[in-house]
Amino acid sequence: MIRIEKLNKVYGHSHVLKDVSLHVREGEMFAYLGPNGAGKTTTIRILTGLTRLSSGDAWLNGFHVERETLAAKRQCGVVFQAINLDSELTVFENLTIHGLLFHMPLKERKQRINELVDYVGLSDKLNVAVSRLSGGLKRRLTIIRALMHSPRILFLDEPTVGLDASIRRRIWALMKKIQKNGTTIFLTTHYIEEAEFLAERVAFIDEGRVVAVDSPQALISRQGEWAIDLMMNDNIRSRYFRTKEEAKQYAEQQEDSFSFRRVNLEDAFLSLTGKKVK
Numbered sequence: 001m002i003r004i005e006k007l008n009k010v011y012g013h014s015h016v017l018k019d020v021s022l023h024v025r026e027g028e029m030f031a032y033l034g035p036n037g038a039g040k041t042t043t044i045r046i047l048t049g050l051t052r053l054s055s056g057d058a059w060l061n062g063f064h065v066e067r068e069t070l071a072a073k074r075q076c077g078v079v080f081q082a083i084n085l086d087s088e089l090t091v092f093e094n095l096t097i098h099g100l101l102f103h104m105p106l107k108e109r110k111q112r113i114n115e116l117v118d119y120v121g122l123s124d125k126l127n128v129a130v131s132r133l134s135g136g137l138k139r140r141l142t143i144i145r146a147l148m149h150s151p152r153i154l155f156l157d158e159p160t161v162g163l164d165a166s167i168r169r170r171i172w173a174l175m176k177k178i179q180k181n182g183t184t185i186f187l188t189t190h191y192i193e194e195a196e197f198l199a200e201r202v203a204f205i206d207e208g209r210v211v212a213v214d215s216p217q218a219l220i221s222r223q224g225e226w227a228i229d230l231m232m233n234d235n236i237r238s239r240y241f242r243t244k245e246e247a248k249q250y251a252e253q254q255e256d257s258f259s260f261r262r263v264n265l266e267d268a269f270l271s272l273t274g275k276k277v278k
């Protein structure tokens with residue numbers, strides 16, 4: 001559904017994306033993880049036609065993002081981190097504007113708005129100005145707005161940043177529901193447990209290069225099964241082991257205090273992106 005081949009982006013002297021190649025399957029929930037400045041937003045901007053690529057190719061549902069921009073744009077909806085709603089306008093008006101941009105006829109537009117607000121529990125807020133909504137409701141509105149024209153692919157750039165734990169879980173449930181309806185989801189996040197919980201596959205990107213693509217479980221297993229965190233003076237050093245026994249043996253020889261746990265996706269991320277605390 002998303003095909004990226006040897007994608008490069010250069011801004012002046014900085015080479016921001018370096019030969020990025022990725023294939024996202026139809027109906028998949030795919031997470032794109034990387035440290036600040038790794039190139040995640042740039043990738044989404046290129047795929048959604050907001051920034052031009054420097055070299056390489058990318059297709060959305062078979063449409064080339066540069067050669068068939070309009071058709072490619074129609075395949076996707078996008079939610080950016082910054083909430084870019086018109087806060088003086090109502091929920092209904094914000095959704096209407098998006099429908100108009102995609103030339104949706106009046107009847108279809110109204111029907112889709114009703115369906116979507118119902119889908120996320122915003123029906124009673126249709127005529128409320130966006131400025132009066134909570135952060136969680138605004139986020140839900142940005143997501144359904146991206147779904148107005150029934151895209152096959154939904155791009156979400158840090159969809160839950162700044163939301164509290166319970167609202168984040170509601171957004172997760174919404175994302176699963178959208179995926180269940182057949183939409184392919186491509187998301188970036190700094191909450192690694194979010195990717196571990198939601199995504200079927202994860203790509204790690206570091207300084208513009210894809211360093212690993214696999215299922216969360218496979219990425220975790222590459223690292224090991226068990227971890228020992230040693231509490232050093234001013235940091236924590238983690239060691240990874242295949243078996244509980246090996247971990248215990250190692251721990252018994254240590255003088256520093258330590259804790260024992262399962263390896264998680266964050267361990268894999270830190271070690272593959274070289275951002276390990278040393």
Ligand SMILES: Nc1ncnc2c1ncn2[C@@H]1O[C@H](COP(=O)(O)OP(=O)(O)OP(=O)(O)O)[C@@H](O)[C@H]1O
Nearest residue numbers: 011012014016034035036037038039040041042043
């Ligand atoms: N318009 C631009 N002109 C020049 N450099 C840019 C531009 N946009 C992004 N960059 C640079 O490209 C690099 C990648 O930025 P990008 O926003 O894609 O990172 P990111 O992975 O989304 O980071 P974050 O996790 O902080 O959102 C950064 O070094 C950034 O400074």
Ligand SMILES: [Mg+2]
Nearest residue numbers: 040041042157
């Ligand atoms: Mg970003």
